[in-house]
Amino acid sequence: MPLLPQPWSKKRGSRLAARVFSGVVGEVLFYALLFLIGVFAVTLTIVGRFPGGGGPAVPVGLGFWIFLIASLALLVTGGGGLSYRILRVGASSERRAALARRTESLELVGRPARQTRPLPNVPQGDALGDSPGIRLAYRLPSSASPVTRVAAAAVLALLWCGVWVVLAAVAVSGLWRGTPRPMLTFLLLPLGGIGIWTARYFLRQLRESAGVGATIVEISDNPLRPSSSYRLFVAQFGKLRLRRLRVSLVCEEESIFRQGTDVRVDRHVASETAICSEKNVSIDPETPWEEEFELKVPPRAMHSFQSPHNAVHWKIVVSGESRPWPSFSRSFPVVVHPPCGAGTRDRR
């Protein structure tokens, strides 16, 4: 049966129902058309501005510049898209990836040589070893600082409430002068509700930050390897009474994907190993809660992995259920490397 050209098609799973060549031709024609329309529009603009034979010239105003910029945008988009698509003709995804990998290796020229060969797509975790600990070798940094969260909540609450106050002042001045603004006055109610929510969120963050003191996590070695044991030291400061305090080793998968025009991130806890779970813990500024544990990495644990859109993270999570302060959970990333040496397993 002869293959007829199809202007559109669809993917069936990982299989493309149409011929790839048709898609390439379609894209090239689209960008070529954009480019030609751009050239035509730019020419029209220039000819209109500098007409030959003594005709009237187009006046230079806002409309002239908008038309010129739109024409140039069409020209650049069409020309750029056309060049990019033509450069990709005949290059498979494997070939492009191989070229990119070769470019990365060229960029390494001139850098100081590492003592150990880096593992591809495994975070080296060098930054985790920058801070020495007091009890153990390394103090782990927290993945998110509570100060940043409090500052962000404060900015949000202040901006929103500031705008609400300005709108309220406009509404009150209207009433004062005898020219009320009913729509604005009505809108002040829902806007005020959102303002109250932002203020409460800010206060909650502030309470958590002020009431729940610093958490310190130190570890005896970095990076970690499966089936190995390490010493772990955890200290919790502050003045609070906890119903439960938990320390666990968590492996989390992370995926970044596009949904329409949005970029979304999804996370899933692949495994969680409890290290400590203690009930009714009292902490005051004079006697912080301090414990040292043995941390054993599971024998068949997946190593830490990082690629542009996917990742496998390992972290130590310290979480507490407390009253009257809100519950908290703080993460301290660690890096797990694969065991030395890797091989293949034939499926047959």
Next chain:
Amino acid sequence: MFECTWHVERLNLESLQGIELSVLWYTEGKGDEDLSVHFFRRLSAARLREIDLSQPQKFVSLLPESPVSYNGHLLRIRWCARMRLFLSGGQEIVTELPFTMHAAGDDAGDRPTPPLQPALESPATRSPATRQPV
């Protein structure tokens, strides 16, 4: 050390414009696909005329220590040897031989594995420009 043998049959060799051989890993799952090529070789049409494609050809590659194959909830990491044949008229035939890469000393006997794929041969029965599901 990864060693792979391939040959081409049931295909008009005159229509072959080139062959690309690669060893790579790619991700599957909820996130956008990531792909990294560890080994890549392109055989041009002139080179293909010099070798007998019906006889087994071999390539060898030393695999890196990471990433190992992984079968998670949001993310799966697949390793495969991939062969892409370029035919006249812009058509392409792609075939894959997946394999599992594991860390040394890792007993992955109970780890779920994808179904076995056919060897790198007999592409003539396959539709062009497709990739077999792993």
